Amino acid sequence: GPLLFGGRGEGAGDERQMRAVPERVEMLAARVARLIALRQTPRAKRRLAIVLFNFPPNGGSVGSAAYLSVYRSLFNTLQALRGAGYEVDLPQSVNDLRSRILDGNATRFGTPANVHCHLPVDDYVRRETWLDEIEAQWGPAPGRQQSDGRSIQVLGTQFGQVFVGIQPAFGYEGDPMRLLFESGFAPTHAFSAFYRYLREDFGAHALLHFGTHGALEFMPGKHTGLSGDCWPDRLIGDLPNFYLYAANNPSEATIAKRRSAATLVSYLTPPVVHAGLYSKLHDLKDSIDQWRALPPSNGEAERLADLIESQAAELDLSAADVGQFDTNTRITGLAESLAELEATLIPQGLHVVGDAMSRNDRLEVLTAMAAVAETPIEPAALSKLVDAVPMKDGRADKADTVSRLADVNRLLSQDHELGALVSALDGNYVRPAPGGDLLQAPEILPTGRNTHAFDPFRLPTTFAIQEGARQADLMLQRFADDGHDLPEAVAFVLWGTDNLKSGGCPISQVLALMGVGARFDTYGRLAGATLIPLSDLGRPRIDVVVTLSGIFRDLLPHQTRLLAEAAYLAAAADEPIERNFIRKHALAHQATHNCDLETAALRVFSNAEGTYGSNVNHLIDGGTWCAEEEIADTYAARKSFAYGRGGEPTQHKELLEDVLANVDFAYQNLESVELGVTTVDHYFDTLGGISRCLERAKGTTVPVYIGDHANGRSRVRTLTEQVALETRTRALNPKWYEGMLEHGYEGVRHIEAHVTNTVGWSATTGQVSPWVYQHLTQTFVLDEVMRERLAALNPAASSRVANRLIEAHERNYWSPDDDVLAALQDAGEQLEDRLEGVEIAA
Ligand code: BEZ
Ligand code: MG
Numbered sequence: 001g002p003l004l005f006g007g008r009g010e011g012a013g014d015e016r017q018m019r020a021v022p023e024r025v026e027m028l029a030a031r032v033a034r035l036i037a038l039r040q041t042p043r044a045k046r047r048l049a050i051v052l053f054n055f056p057p058n059g060g061s062v063g064s065a066a067y068l069s070v071y072r073s074l075f076n077t078l079q080a081l082r083g084a085g086y087e088v089d090l091p092q093s094v095n096d097l098r099s100r101i102l103d104g105n106a107t108r109f110g111t112p113a114n115v116h117c118h119l120p121v122d123d124y125v126r127r128e129t130w131l132d133e134i135e136a137q138w139g140p141a142p143g144r145q146q147s148d149g150r151s152i153q154v155l156g157t158q159f160g161q162v163f164v165g166i167q168p169a170f171g172y173e174g175d176p177m178r179l180l181f182e183s184g185f186a187p188t189h190a191f192s193a194f195y196r197y198l199r200e201d202f203g204a205h206a207l208l209h210f211g212t213h214g215a216l217e218f219m220p221g222k223h224t225g226l227s228g229d230c231w232p233d234r235l236i237g238d239l240p241n242f243y244l245y246a247a248n249n250p251s252e253a254t255i256a257k258r259r260s261a262a263t264l265v266s267y268l269t270p271p272v273v274h275a276g277l278y279s280k281l282h283d284l285k286d287s288i289d290q291w292r293a294l295p296p297s298n299g300e301a302e303r304l305a306d307l308i309e310s311q312a313a314e315l316d317l318s319a320a321d322v323g324q325f326d327t328n329t330r331i332t333g334l335a336e337s338l339a340e341l342e343a344t345l346i347p348q349g350l351h352v353v354g355d356a357m358s359r360n361d362r363l364e365v366l367t368a369m370a371a372v373a374e375t376p377i378e379p380a381a382l383s384k385l386v387d388a389v390p391m392k393d394g395r396a397d398k399a400d401t402v403s404r405l406a407d408v409n410r411l412l413s414q415d416h417e418l419g420a421l422v423s424a425l426d427g428n429y430v431r432p433a434p435g436g437d438l439l440q441a442p443e444i445l446p447t448g449r450n451t452h453a454f455d456p457f458r459l460p461t462t463f464a465i466q467e468g469a470r471q472a473d474l475m476l477q478r479f480a481d482d483g484h485d486l487p488e489a490v491a492f493v494l495w496g497t498d499n500l501k502s503g504g505c506p507i508s509q510v511l512a513l514m515g516v517g518a519r520f521d522t523y524g525r526l527a528g529a530t531l532i533p534l535s536d537l538g539r540p541r542i543d544v545v546v547t548l549s550g551i552f553r554d555l556l557p558h559q560t561r562l563l564a565e566a567a568y569l570a571a572a573a574d575e576p577i578e579r580n581f582i583r584k585h586a587l588a589h590q591a592t593h594n595c596d597l598e599t600a601a602l603r604v605f606s607n608a609e610g611t612y613g614s615n616v617n618h619l620i621d622g623g624t625w626c627a628e629e630e631i632a633d634t635y636a637a638r639k640s641f642a643y644g645r646g647g648e649p650t651q652h653k654e655l656l657e658d659v660l661a662n663v664d665f666a667y668q669n670l671e672s673v674e675l676g677v678t679t680v681d682h683y684f685d686t687l688g689g690i691s692r693c694l695e696r697a698k699g700t701t702v703p704v705y706i707g708d709h710a711n712g713r714s715r716v717r718t719l720t721e722q723v724a725l726e727t728r729t730r731a732l733n734p735k736w737y738e739g740m741l742e743h744g745y746e747g748v749r750h751i752e753a754h755v756t757n758t759v760g761w762s763a764t765t766g767q768v769s770p771w772v773y774q775h776l777t778q779t780f781v782l783d784e785v786m787r788e789r790l791a792a793l794n795p796a797a798s799s800r801v802a803n804r805l806i807e808a809h810e811r812n813y814w815s816p817d818d819d820v821l822a823a824l825q826d827a828g829e830q831l832e833d834r835l836e837g838v839e840i841a842a
Helices: 022-040 070-083 094-102 121-127 131-138 176-181 189-201 231-236 250-260 279-293 299-314 317-321 327-343 359-371 379-387 401-412 417-425 462-481 496-502 505-514 550-555 557-572 581-593 616-622 628-639 653-660 682-698 719-731 734-741 745-765 770-782 784-793 795-810 818-841
Strands: 006-008 018-020 048-052 115-120 151-159 162-166 206-210 241-246 262-267 272-274 345-347 432-434 450-452 489-494 516-520 526-531 543-548 604-606 641-643 649-651 665-670 704-708 715-718
Touching: 018 022, 048 070, 070 094, 070 162, 070 206, 070 417, 070 745, 094 151, 115 121, 115 189, 121 151, 121 189, 131 189, 151 189, 162 189, 189 231, 206 417, 231 250, 241 250, 241 417, 250 262, 250 450, 250 496, 250 550, 262 417, 262 450, 272 359, 279 299, 279 327, 299 327, 327 719, 359 379, 359 401, 379 401, 462 505, 462 665, 462 704, 462 715, 489 505, 489 682, 496 505, 496 550, 505 516, 505 543, 505 557, 505 665, 516 557, 526 557, 543 550, 543 557, 543 581, 543 653, 550 557, 550 604, 557 581, 557 604, 557 641, 581 653, 616 628, 616 682, 616 745, 628 653, 628 682, 628 745, 653 682, 665 682, 682 704, 682 745, 704 719, 715 719, 719 734, 719 745, 719 770, 734 745, 734 784, 745 770, 745 784, 745 795, 770 784, 770 795, 770 818, 784 795, 784 818, 795 818
Parallel strands: 048 162, 048 206, 206 241, 241 262, 432 450, 489 543, 489 665, 543 604, 665 704
Antiparallel strands: 006 018, 115 151, 151 162, 272 345, 516 526, 604 641, 641 649, 704 715
16 A cells, blocks of 8 residues: 655755655555554454445346355455454354355345444544534435435444445436536545544454455545545545455456555456357257258258348347358358357456366366467367366476466465465465466466556557557548548547556557557656658658546546647647648637647546546436436536646536547447456547447537457447347357356346446437347346346346336337337336335345
8 A cells, every 4th residue: 555655845945855745655654553463463463344346236246246246256255354362253154154145134224235233323423533624515314325314324233243234336427417417526424424433433453345346546635646635535544455356357456546545456357168058049059050061042042041041030149240242252241240149258257256267167268278378289189188286386497388387276276366366364464476467467366365467668569559550540441441531530549457457458549540659768758759750651740639537637648748749749630630630620719719739739638637437327327317418418527637747637528529520430449358348337438428428518429339349350330239248148148157156246246237228328329220129038037037036136126127128129229019018027026026016024
């Protein structure tokens, strides 16, 4: 946990002397003292608070985390702690553990989990140091979140000396007005009270935040070098903070370290497998194989061709994905679509802390790794390798593929995480490890280590500069293939993670579009931007409206300035405007708005400092928005802060609207197999949000493209194609959903998330094919056995699935037949009754 305790003042003379900041020095001393106290307290006497998350609130998501089977992992953790000497009252089973957290007295209080205790409002008011700030934002204590009007509820359950608590929500998730105007100056009463309870009343020796990720480190305040005025620092105080965090997310992990002084303990993401084909996709492939084996213009071949067409139509493969060509071309096109579906890699199931990866899963992972290795390896050799007795001596010294894979196999055959957690909670040093995706960065193994990022001065790397230029060409090629002229401007979303993992490929892609290079000083450190001469570029400079995630802005300040400088240099270049669209648009803006070039050339947009995301995800999740205008407004309110060459943001809503009016398409890259555009709500939150603004600015729909670099080769797809691919390889694929359902409650929540995120894309872009909803409805709601399973495992999330599909129909994203609609509505009512019934019965 980095802590800034001194520095040099800005003035002249004495002001410039290095000096300490007493308040920070005291915090540093307090944190060290608490760490020593943790070490010195015997395990049997230690009080530990484990914090689970609940996002979205009230959605059957108590205890959910990215890629993690939370309750199984928690059970294993409690067991390990008990084995290590902690006083833990261990539940009988995972189900018992889950039920003691989720059920308990929850029905009595109408809460999403057991109420552990009530904090009386008088007591809270007396003890809340920052009451004025919280009341200014949330009204008089105890507020409306997690309160009964007289007291604040702390959710969770105690197991001996270990308290498992549920982190309260941000508080504005379901409230469209707040989402639009929320300036985010303070957490809710309940949020602040929860952390005070852990620090002072429960008296934790240490906290363990359980999985990726919660809201603490995203509370208002500075992005780095926090002070006592920053909320994450106030809330965590001097408590030793440990964070079980996904190994593939170094960017948000870095925020957790910087902003909440967390020591990370990494966990593995689920195995990556080939999606394969299933049910009717299989049948279709069989028919195509038979057809191929026959001579053309043979009677049977013609009958088979008809069958193929109808099989494809039933799967909705033909209409969306194959144009109106002759039979041969159509069937070849179908075969290619099937081959893509079959070969697509998907994450399977959820990770369990404490369980080593199974033999079959290791084989899948090694096969995926071998597929992109320079020297191919036979399947038989891989099986042998997976079955080999692991060598005891450390890492393989040979750098060849086989020994690298043997190494990976050895490291995956054992759990490294439980031991690491127990050791970290003793206050021991946690060894560092880079963050990344297992397939591309096996150096993340063994997990159970403290994830670090990179040297920010070295981005973009030489390789990324080449690769980014190649990817820029690919995207332009796809746009041309779709029948368009060279774009004058594109809207490009940049994330931190993608750049961290790829050495800055997406940044380089933006620079390549603008025709700008990066300059490095003699130490190899990033020093600024430089124009590539038009003659070398060979095409006009394309204008790029860049949207940074709040995380990118925090982690990559040098690159933020680099991008701003690139746009400025291009705008200022004395070049013909037909060869320089940045200049063309900047001069036009200047002419109509009478501003300086510096302003007219602002192209890098993000949030105000200390805030993250566009809130469009919350708006969609709440489901109560009426007009698409609200989505554009919500987005623009949050993401219209322009970052100039000086690095300071100023809000420029009008400029954003003006530059978007020139944009021809919106684009974002996908860098890892673990994440799809329908996996998390952040993709539609930003890329979708900006597409909605674009549509408003232009008065017409614009294409949205996804550059998929996850499978080891690059493909640029339309958003429609990407959602279709993910729906077929994941949501509708038994390999994917059975992998999820094996983990029960949380698995259903992940299926629900896929459905909600799909609706998010319809709401923001209108570019999801209607069949997607039809097939999701068939698979998860109208299939009675499946509906029962989901409802039994997670009544709240299963009811949300049905309601979300009904909402999709009401918003005209699909038009089911009358009987399908009636069945869906009927099922929706049953699920809701059942949800209430379950609550009453409990
Ligand atoms: C990022 O790395 O920028 C990011 C990560 C997760 C969600 C959104 C953005
Ligand atoms: Mg996040």
